[in-house]
Ligand code: AMP
């Protein structure tokens with residue numbers, strides 16, 4: 001079968017790497033892809049949101065399965081677009097329709113969903129400019145810190161954790177006054193949860209589901225989890241405290257009610273559900289849902305998946321997931337992201353990347369790269385991620401970090417403390 005992946009990041013490079021090993025994969029295409037995916041698949045110069053362009057390509061190349069990487073095409077309704085065209089109805093797709101993608105696309109909707117189905121999450125209320133006065137009153141009564149979230153997609157920037165009521169009030173007003181455009185026309189005010197974060201990934205065909213290996217990612221730019229949020233600076237899988245008992249609670253209190261809730265809402269959800277969780281004294285609470293896989297979590301989850309990914313995704317897309325089984329590698333995967341100096345604020349692109357051919361014992365996944373006349377160039381804030389597999393966190397991380405030192409470009413930056421917090425937790429668990 002011919003497959004098409006939509007997206008251009010490290011997540012999509014990892015999907016491409018894993019899918020080239022699949023028994024079902026004949027030709028593999030990726031739109032638009034990056035310099036890394038070009039070595040595994042055919043890059044197609046189409047934006048992931050160019051639905052008519054993608055449709056035309058799918059028909060021309062007889063694509064049987066489309067795998068949607070990022071959230072934007074999902075929230076904009078790519079599944080609905082395909083379902084609405086008689087010539088495309090037969091094409092299978094991994095990724096929910098626009099109604100399902102509201103899990104990620106509207107924080108207000110997903111909080112309402114969790115409340116309705118008694119899924120543990122932080123207490124909240126939603127306000128608009130029309131209810132500003134009520135919102136300010138509500139805000140002043142909240143304990144600190146307090147969390148403010150733009151309702152819609154804001155490229156990972158729509159969350160503020162305010163340490164004072166004055167700061168909260170200022171952010172609240174500026175969000176409602178259009179700081180993130182349409183996305184912050186509604187603002188969710190949420191209780192702050194204290195604990196350790198982790199991400200759990202579920203693949204569902206709308207009835208059955210499979211739980212993939214969990215991961216922890218590192219969102220802040222600075223070491224010791226300081227500075228602004230990024231798309232993700234590294235990830236580790238498995239997570240030491242996410243033992244069978246804890247994942248069992250996640251399944252009972254969160255995953256099953258989520259799948260049942262979606263069905264009850266008449267949403268036929270086919271695709272990934274990425275559940276961002278806070279472990280609060282051993283109890284899981286949902287911080288957010290995403291309608292896709294995480295990036296760079298995918299770069300540690302898929303290398304641990306022993307199952308044929310193509311067969312698994314096709315089973316989900318065809319409603320046969322109950323037949324499938326998931327097998328995970330017991331080893332630890334660690335990934336370290338190399339970013340452009342200045343990211344997540346302004347940064348320069350087009351820097352020459354050297355050293356990729358010298359790294360050993362790691363998987364190299366490109367995030368923002370392109371080919372120039374004289375070789376590989378940076379083409380984004382997040383440039384490249386290096387995944388090591390090993391016996392335990394130290395072993396896996398050592399491989400990733402040694403590789404990170406060998407790759408060079410001007411103003412390269414990466415966090416040297418990825419996974420160190422988990423090593424401490426692990427030492428504590430072992431007493
Ligand atoms: P999000 O964009 O929803 O992933 O939020 C970004 C980050 O803000 C999360 O990864 C958490 O670290 C933090 N965060 C969001 N909501 C909460 C909350 N209710 N309590 C504590 N931290 C939160």
Ligand code: GLY
Pocket residue numbers: 217231232290293294295296297
């Ligand atoms: N790494 C977080 C995300 O993909 O949203």
